[in-house]
Amino acid sequence: MMTTNFRLTCADPVEKQQPVSFTFNGQHLEGYAGEPIAVALLANGIKTIRTCEVTAQPRGVYCGIGHCYECRAEVDGVSHVRTCLTPLRGGTTVSSLSSWQIEGAGR
Numbered sequence: 610m611m612t613t614n615f616r617l618t619c620a621d622p623v624e625k626q627q628p629v630s631f632t633f634n635g636q637h638l639e640g641y642a643g644e645p646i647a648v649a650l651l652a653n654g655i656k657t658i659r660t661c662e663v664t665a666q667p668r669g670v671y672c673g674i675g676h677c678y679e680c681r682a683e684v685d686g687v688s689h690v691r692t693c694l695t696p697l698r699g700g701t702t703v704s705s706l707s708s709w710q711i712e713g714a715g716r
């Protein structure tokens with residue numbers, strides 16, 4: 610079961626959705642299959658997905674529709690994945706981007 614409840618009540622009963630496990634920075638979490646990874650993170654109380662490579666300020670969901678790239682993370686070994694557009698699957702590994710993964714970091 611989810612350890613926190615930051616979900617909005619919606620028309621689809623939660624009971625119809627398939628719970629799956631995933632990790633974020635090594636932390637074991639639960640979400641629902643098919644929901645955007647960013648939604649699963651928010652539902653677990655996680656708002657900071659990465660930090661800005663220049664200012665080190667926290668970054669997370671901003672537009673929620675794939676335009677701003679603020680929600681980027683490494684997903685199953687692939688860098689720069691927009692978590693607001695990527696469906697969650699069971700066993701998915703999500704990690705904050707490291708500065709070496711960000712083109713131009715340190716310039």
Ligand code: FES
Nearest residue numbers: 671673675678693
């Ligand atoms: S929140 Fe803007 S691209 Fe994901």
